[in-house]
Amino acid sequence: MILSDKTIMKMLEEKALAIAPLEPSQIQPASVDIRLGRTFSVVEDLPSGVITLEEKISYKTIETDTYVLLPGQFVLATTMEYIALPDNLTAFVEGRSSLGRMGLFIQNAGWVDPGFRGEITLELFNANRCAIKLQSGRRVGQLVFAEMDEAALHPYNGKYQGQRGATGSRVFMDREYTKECAPHE
Secondary structure: OEOOHHHHHHHHHOOOOEEEOOOHHHEEOOEEEEEEEEEEEEEOOOOOOOOOOOOOOOEEEEEOOEEEEOOOOEEEEEEEEEEEOOOOEEEEEEEOHHHHOOOEEEEOOOEEOOOOEEEEEEEEEEOOOOOEEEEOOOEEEEEEEEEOOOOOOOOOOOOOOOOOOOOOOOHHHOOOOOOOOOOOO
């Protein structure tokens, strides 16, 4: 079930859901607007020109109020808002249609697990032929909350818990199946 503005406001008031900083005008009929923060990160160039899933990736991170995203450029950014979801609530991150129509793609893998706490790292891509000037504090997307049928048995406590700022990939920390662990064929 998608939460209404009434339910979102009630959960915020009861402190079952936390979003800070938050202006009342950010609460929409079925979502909460999220704003662009001040931290931006880009993958640092490697001599090989290849990044892998097994090795830690180095990022160049800057803090600024404005960032010019060049055509075809990808950058990680963060939200101004720090959120804390209860164990029975999940959130979807959706970009603003008005920005998508400019060629600015906003994503974050689209999903925030129950129990997550932190700022949301956004993946921004400029598909336009013109540069796009980004401004911290501007609305870039929205959180749509969905209530689960019951609290998660294992709420999120992963490698991005508590993140602040544009947080780079930590895929190198994943424990993947090896041939020894795979079921017999």
